[in-house]
Amino acid sequence: MKLAYWMYAGPAHIGTLRIASSFKNVHAIMHAPLGDDYFNVMRSMLSRERDFTPVTTSVVDRHVLSRGSQEKVVDNITRKDAEEHPDLIVLTPTCTSSILQEDLQNFVERAQLEAKGDVLLADVNHYRANELQAADRTLQQIVQYYIEKARKKGELPAGKTANPSVNIIGISTLGFHNNHDCTELKRLMADLGIEVNAVIPEGASVHELKNMPQAWFNLVPYRELGLMTANYLETQFGTPYVDITPMGVVETARCIRKIQQVINAQGADVDYEEYINEQTLYVSQAAWFSRSIDCQNLTGKKAVVFGDNTHAAALTKILSREMGIHVVWAGTYCKYDADWFREQVSEYCDEVLITDDHGAIGDAIARVEPSAIFGTQMERHVGKRLDIPCGVIASPIHVQNFPIGYKPFVGYEGTNQIADLIYNSFTLGMEDHLLEIFGGHDTKEVITKGISAESDLNWTKDGLAELNKIPGFVRGKVKRNTEKFARDRGFKDISAEVLYAAKEAVGA
C-alpha cells in the first residue's frame, strides 16, 4: 500500500480507452463497476467532444461478484454490435476485473461468433502497466490484428507507394496538444513533398490499417505512444521509423535530416538543407528570438522542467541549448523509461529527477527556487503556492490546455509557440518582481460610500458570524444590501435571519 494524493499517469484502462476512442467507429466496452466510466466525462469535457464517447460499461455488480458475469459481457458486446455496427469492439479490463480473473478471452471468442464486427480483448495487465504503456500496447495490438487479418485473407497490398510516404503514429484523443501537432506535422510533410499514408489512431478507420506497410517510413513524434507499433512494422515489413520528436529548432532539423536519410536510402533523391535553413532563419521566429535582446535577458536564469519523457526532454534541450537558460534539474514521471530520459537530457541540466511523487517534486522546486517552472498542472499549482510562474508543457492537464486556437508544440510553428510560452512565463515573473521592488500595485483601500455615513444599525453576533461566512469579494455588497433592507423595514438589529430575509428579497 502506498499513500497517494496525486498521480501523473492514469490507470491502464485509460490508455486502452484513449486508443479505442481515437479510432473511427471503434467501441470499447469496459468490464467495470458503476462509476468507472469517468473517461467519458473527461473526453466530453476536456476535448469538448461533440459526439458521444464510444465507451460503455458492462457493469460489475454484486450479482457478477457472486455468480460471475456469465452471459452479461457477451450480451453487452452483441447488443452494442447490433446497435451501432462498430468495426471493432475492444473489451477493456479494469483493476476490478483483473482481480476477478474471469476468462474474458473466452467471452470475446463467444461474442465473436455472433457479432458482425471484430471483437478484441485488450491485452493489458492493470497492476503492471500505466496509462501510457497500455496505450502503446493497445495500439500495437490493434494494428497487428488487422495486418494479420488482411494477410490471412490475402488482402495485404504489396509494395510501397510511388512517391515517398509516411505513417504518423501516436496522435490520440486527450493527448497534450495532439490535434494541433497533427496538423503541423501534415503541413511539414507537405512542405517536404512526402505523402501522408495514414495517421493513427486519431480519426483513422481500422480498415486503413492494412495499408500501413505501403508507407516508406513511420514517424513516431511522441516517445510514449507508437514505438511498439513502429517496431512491429519494422520487423514485419522492414519499414524504418523516425523517432526524433521535431520539437524545438535543433530537433526539428535533426528529425528532417533523419527523414531525408531514410527516404534517400530507399531511392528518393531529396535534399532538405535549403528548406531547413530557410525555415530556421526566416520562417520560424525562434532562432531570431534566441539572438534578440529579449532572450539575452534570460541568459543564466534558473528553470526546472518536469513532465512526460517527450515534452520534458524536448523543453530541457530548448531551454538550455537554444536559449541559454540554466536548467537546474529536469525530471520525468515515466519511470519505466527512465534510462532514455537520462541519456537525452543529462548534458543539458545539472541533475536528473526520476519520480512520480509530486511531493518530492514540490520539495525539489522549493529547494531550487527557479525563476520559472515548466511542468504539468500539478507543478503549476506548486508554482502558485511558491509565487513562481509556470508554463504547462505536459499532461496531466486541465481544460485550458485544450485550446481552440492553433497551438502546436511540434514543427516550426511549434517553435514559435514554445518561445512565446517560455518568454511569457519568465517576463511575468520579472514584472512581479519589479512591482515588488517598486512597492507593488497601487492598492490603497477603495473607499466605498455607504448609503448613509453613520450606521444606526447593529449587527448581532450570529448575524455577523453569518456575514463572515460569505466570500470576501461579495461580502461588502451583501452587507450594504442587508443594511438597506433592514433600514427599509425599520429593523434595528441585523441577525442571521434578517440577512437571509434580505437575500430572499433581493435575490442576490
Next chain:
Amino acid sequence: MTIAQEPTALNFECETGNYHTFCPISCVAWLYQKIEDSFFLVIGTKTCGYFLQNAMGVMIFAEPRYAMAELEEGDISAQLNDYEELKRLCLQIKRDRNPSVIVWIGTCTTEIIKMDLEGLAPKLEGEIGIPIVVARANGLDYAFTQGEDTVLAAMANRCPDKLPVTEAEKSDRNAIQKLLNFGKKKEDVAQEESEYVDHPPLVLFGSLPDPVVTQLTLELKKQGIKVSGWLPAKRFTELPVIEEGYYVAGVNPFLSRTATTLMRRRKCKLIGAPFPIGPDGTRAWIEKICSVFGITPQGLDEREAQIWAGLEEYVQLIRGKSVFFMGDNLLEVSLARFLVRCGMTVQEVGIPYMDKRYQAAELAMLEKACLEMGVPIPKIVEKPDNYNQVQRIYDLKPDLVITGMAHANPLEARGINTKWSVEFTFAQIHGFTNARDILELVTRPLRRNNNLKDLGWDKLVKEEAKI
C-alpha cells in the same frame, strides 16, 4: 378531466442499470470539507485515485484531507499484511495531520479481495488512539450520493447516546441544550429556551453547507422547533447525542441507509416528510415536522407565496416546457416535483435507486403536484439505460435534459438543451431561501438560448451521428 387517458398513478420501471454516474467515493470531496477534523482514506486502486483527482478538479491542489491508500500487487495477492500496511499509513496520517477521526472508504477492490475493514478498524483504533469509521462506498453496490449515505450510516453508530452529566447540571431539565449553548450566559439560555415549544428532541441528518444548516435551523425555530443536533456536525467531536426515542428527519432523498440505521440501531422515530427542496418541499417538510410535534405551523402560507412571487421571472422561462431526468444522483424525484410546481412537464424521472419507503412522502407529493397542475404523471425509471434514454430523448425532444457531463456536450451539439446534474449536488438548493438557486441552474441553458437564438447554430454535428 381531460387527463383521463394519462396515467393517474406513478409508474415504476427498471432498466438495465447501464448508466453513467459518479462513483460513490466522490462523497469524500464534500464530506472532508463538511467535517473539519476528519481525514478520509480511500482504500483502493489507481482507478479510484484517478477518478477523485479528476472529479475534484482544483480542490485536489488545496491539500485536501483525503488520500488514497493505493493497493499494489502485493496487497491483492495477500503477500503484504493488510493490518500492518494500514497501520503504517494511518500512523503517517496521524503524524502529519492529527485528525479527530479517520474514515476508511472501502472500494470495489477491498470488497472483492474481502479485506475485513470492519474487523481491522476497532483493533487499529485501539492501537493508534484515533477513531476509525468504516464506510463501504463502492461502485458494486452504490451510486454517487449514496456514498454519503454509507458514511453517515457508519457515523450514526458513533453518536454518543448519553451526555456525561455532572452534579451541577443534574438540576438542568435539558442537558443537551445546555451543552449546545455552552459558553453562553445562563440568562441567555433561559431566555432562548422560552422561544421553543416543548417537544421531544429532534436531530436532522444529511450533510449541508453551514449557511444552509443555519437557514433550515432558523426556519424551524420560527415554528418553535428546536434542532438538538445535526448529523454530521462541523466536527467529528461534535456529533449529536442520540438517545432512544429521539425524532429524526432527513434533508436529502438519498439517505435511506442512514434513516434505517437511526431507526433500527438507535431506536429513533423517523419523520417521513418530503425533502426541503423548493418552496413547496420546504413548506411540506416543516408542516410534517410540526404535525408530528402537534404544532400548528405559523405563517407558512404567506412565506411560500412570497417566495413563489420572487421566483416568477424564472418560472416564466420554464412554464409549459418539458424536462427529462436521465438520473444519476437521487435528487431527481424532489427536483421533478418542484419543477412540476413551476409548470413544467416531466417526461421521465431516471433514478439510480428508488427507496419507496424512505421517499414515500416525496413520491406522494410528486403525484399530487402532477394532478393539481394538470400534467401527465411521469414514469420513474430505476437503474436506467443511457442508450435507450438517448433514443427516447430523440423521440420526445424535451426542452431540457438534466444529465451527466458524459452526455451533455454531445446532446448540446444535437440541439438539445442540457443542464449538468452534478451541479445540483454542490449548489445550495435547500430551504425557502435557495429555491432561486435551483431555478438559476435550471433556466441557465434556456437563458443562454434566448441570448443566442438568432444565430442559427443549433445543430452542430454533420450527420445524425450514432452514439
